[in-house]
Amino acid sequence: MEKEINEINKDELIxxxxxxxxRIMKPVGKEQIKAIDDLLQRLAFMTITLSDLENDVKENGAIVLFENGKQLMRVENPAQKSYNTMINRYNALYSTILGYLAKAIEPEKAKQVSDGFDEFVGGGR
Structure with missing residues (x-):
């Protein structure tokens, strides 16, 4: 029963x-958001999962004791290993999504009236 409640809670968080x-991606436009919707869903999932993994590492440490029969050894926490793998993919996905946002915002910047400072500093480029 408790696991079901946690799963519902995770689904709500995701x-x-x-x-x-x-909401953050609103400047991109509805059509492009539809195109990257799966990416947004994956990023949301990864954000919550990374948070869970991070909490596990904080609670149990990066190194844990592992028992294999009579043998006891210290190994990297599996949550730490998963976190390290996922954080790289998370960063790559986040960069991809921010690229869409940057492209959408650039035309807005171009519409803004220049105060002349950039031209002055850049030598009139």
């Missing part, structure tokens, strides 16, 4: 994170 990402 949905909340997904909605936050969609």
């Amino acid at each position: 949905l909340k994170e997904y909605r936050k990402l969609k």
